[in-house]
Amino acid sequence: MVVGETAIEAEVAVVGAGPGGYAAAFRAADLGLDVTLIDPADRPGGVCLFRGCIPSKALLQATELIAESRHASDWGIGFEEPHVDLDRLRQWKDEVVDRLTKGLLTLSKRREVQLVHGRAVFEDSRHLRLTGSDVDRVTFEHAILATGSRPIALPGTEFTVGSRIMDSRAALELPDVPERLLVVGGGYIGLELGSVYARLGSQVTVVEMLDSLLPGVDAGLTRLLAREVKGLFHAIHLNTRVTDLAEKDDRVTVTLGGDVDEPAQSFDRVLVAIGRRPNWEEIGLENTDVELDDHGFVRVDEQRRTRDERIFAVGDLAGGLLLAHKAMHEGKVAAEVIAGHPAAYDVRGVPAVVYTDPQVAWCGLMEAEAEEQGRSVRILTFPWGASGRAVTMGATTGLTKLVCDADTGRVLGAGIVGRGAENLIAEGVLAIEMGALAEDLALTIHPHPTLSETISEAAEAYTRSPTHTLARQG
Numbered sequence: 001m002v003v004g005e006t007a008i009e010a011e012v013a014v015v016g017a018g019p020g021g022y023a024a025a026f027r028a029a030d031l032g033l034d035v036t037l038i039d040p041a042d043r044p045g046g047v048c049l050f051r052g053c054i055p056s057k058a059l060l061q062a063t064e065l066i067a068e069s070r071h072a073s074d075w076g077i078g079f080e081e082p083h084v085d086l087d088r089l090r091q092w093k094d095e096v097v098d099r100l101t102k103g104l105l106t107l108s109k110r111r112e113v114q115l116v117h118g119r120a121v122f123e124d125s126r127h128l129r130l131t132g133s134d135v136d137r138v139t140f141e142h143a144i145l146a147t148g149s150r151p152i153a154l155p156g157t158e159f160t161v162g163s164r165i166m167d168s169r170a171a172l173e174l175p176d177v178p179e180r181l182l183v184v185g186g187g188y189i190g191l192e193l194g195s196v197y198a199r200l201g202s203q204v205t206v207v208e209m210l211d212s213l214l215p216g217v218d219a220g221l222t223r224l225l226a227r228e229v230k231g232l233f234h235a236i237h238l239n240t241r242v243t244d245l246a247e248k249d250d251r252v253t254v255t256l257g258g259d260v261d262e263p264a265q266s267f268d269r270v271l272v273a274i275g276r277r278p279n280w281e282e283i284g285l286e287n288t289d290v291e292l293d294d295h296g297f298v299r300v301d302e303q304r305r306t307r308d309e310r311i312f313a314v315g316d317l318a319g320g321l322l323l324a325h326k327a328m329h330e331g332k333v334a335a336e337v338i339a340g341h342p343a344a345y346d347v348r349g350v351p352a353v354v355y356t357d358p359q360v361a362w363c364g365l366m367e368a369e370a371e372e373q374g375r376s377v378r379i380l381t382f383p384w385g386a387s388g389r390a391v392t393m394g395a396t397t398g399l400t401k402l403v404c405d406a407d408t409g410r411v412l413g414a415g416i417v418g419r420g421a422e423n424l425i426a427e428g429v430l431a432i433e434m435g436a437l438a439e440d441l442a443l444t445i446h447p448h449p450t451l452s453e454t455i456s457e458a459a460e461a462y463t464r465s466p467t468h469t470l471a472r473q474g
Helices: 019-030 046-051 053-075 086-110 168-172 188-200 219-229 324-338 367-373 388-393 421-434 438-443 453-460
Strands: 007-015 035-039 114-117 119-122 127-131 137-145 149-151 180-184 203-207 235-237 240-248 251-258 264-267 269-272 276-278 311-313 352-354 360-364 377-383 399-405 411-417
Touching: 007 019, 007 114, 007 324, 019 035, 019 046, 019 086, 019 137, 019 324, 035 137, 046 053, 046 086, 046 168, 053 086, 053 168, 053 188, 137 324, 168 188, 180 188, 180 264, 188 203, 188 219, 188 269, 188 352, 203 240, 219 360, 219 367, 219 399, 219 411, 251 269, 311 324, 352 421, 360 421, 367 377, 367 399, 367 411, 377 453, 399 438, 399 453, 411 421, 411 453, 421 438, 421 453, 438 453
Parallel strands: 007 035, 007 137, 035 114, 137 311, 180 203, 180 269, 203 235
Antiparallel strands: 119 127, 127 137, 149 276, 240 251, 251 264, 352 360, 360 411, 377 399, 399 411
8 A cells, every 4th residue: 555545445346336336336235235336427327327228218208209299190189390499408318317316326325335436447356546536545355347338439430529420428418400310230229319310300311231120139020110210210221331431521421331322421420329348448357367258248157256256247348238227137146146145147038128119129038049049939929900009009010929938838038019118028027037828928917908918918829819819829
C-alpha cells in the first residue's frame, strides 16, 4: 500500500453496476456480506438503464402511439397527423431513466452497499486499483465482474461524438429525425431503433448480411415479423453488406454489396447495429488467473466462477445470450455461491423479446435446434387470426408456437409473435422450467377473451383439435 492513498476492504467487490452487477451487489448485501459496488457512473444502472433497454423501450412506447393513431381509422376513429415535439420526447426518455436510476441509488443505500465511482483495474487476485475515484485501492475477498459489452463498429470505422455514423447509444439521444436512415444489421437492436425512427418520419433502409431478419431466431416467427415491417421500412435488403461508407459534410455515402439494385446510396445518418463485444480490455485480467474462451468471453463454470477461484463473471462478459435478465440471474447466483449457498446457473428457458410491432418472443428449444439435435418433437401452433381478442385489437398478425417432446408432450420451447408477446412468453418459460406437459397447459383455464388463450389452444393440439381452429399442429 502506498503511503497516503485511500484504501478500503470489502468481502465482495462488484465491478460494474449494470443489471448483473447491481443484482449481484443487492443479493450479496441481503445475505449479510459487506459489498462495494464500483462503476464510473454516479448511479447504478449500466448500459441497460442509461443507454439501452430502458430508453429504447421508452421511445418505442411513445412512438407506438403514432402508429396506433394512424391505424385507428380502420375502426372509424380519426386523428390529425401527430405532431412530435422532439425536445419533449427526449425529456420524457431522460425522466424515465432518471426515475429508475434514482430508485436503484436509494436501494443501494438502504442495503448499505458502498458505492464507489471510478474505473477498476486488477492488480492481482485480491486488489483493485481505481482511477477517477476518491478511493485508490480496494482489497477484496471475492470479486464479481459485470463490465458488460459495447457495440461493434464496422471495420475501418469507429463511433465518435457528433458523427453521423451512430451506435445505439448515439441513436437513443435522438439528435434529429433524419430524412433517410440506413440501419446496418437486422437484429433486435437495429429493428427496434429502426422502428422508432420510421414512426417519427424517417425513411429507413435496413441491410442484413444473412438471409433473414433476426438471424438465428425461429423462421416461423421471423416470417410474420418480416411481412409486417416491410410496410414500415422503406427497404429491407437481405444477403447484403456494407462494403464502404464515408461521412462527408451532412451526408454519409454508402456502397452496398449483395442483393441490391442500387449499390451506391446516400443517407443522412447510419445506425450500425451488427453486434456487441465484451468489455474485458484494460481491467487487468492479465494480472489474475481469469481466462477467456475461444469467442473472447470470460470462461465461467455453472456457479459463474472464473479460473481464478476468487473472481466471478456475469452478464455479457460471460457470454451466452446478452440479455439483462440473464445477467441479473447470474449475478444472484454468484452472490449466493460466495455466501456459501448451493447455487448454480441451471436454466432451461431464458426468454428473449424483440419489441418490434409485432413483438417476437421465444424461450427454450426451438424447431431448428431440435432438428439439429435429432430430437423427436411435435410443433403445436395457434394462429392469432382465430383469436377473438386479437381480432378485437386489430392484432391478427400473430402466432403462438410450442415445441413439445413427441413422446411425452413435455414443453421444451415456446415462441410467440404478436402484440404483448413480452408478457405472454413468461408462461412458456414457467412451463419449461417446471417440466409441464402440453396437456397441463391445455387443461389450465385461461380467461376469455385474452391473448393468453392462444397458449392453451396451441397446447390443445397435442391431444385434440383446438376449440377455435381445426389445425392440430404446425
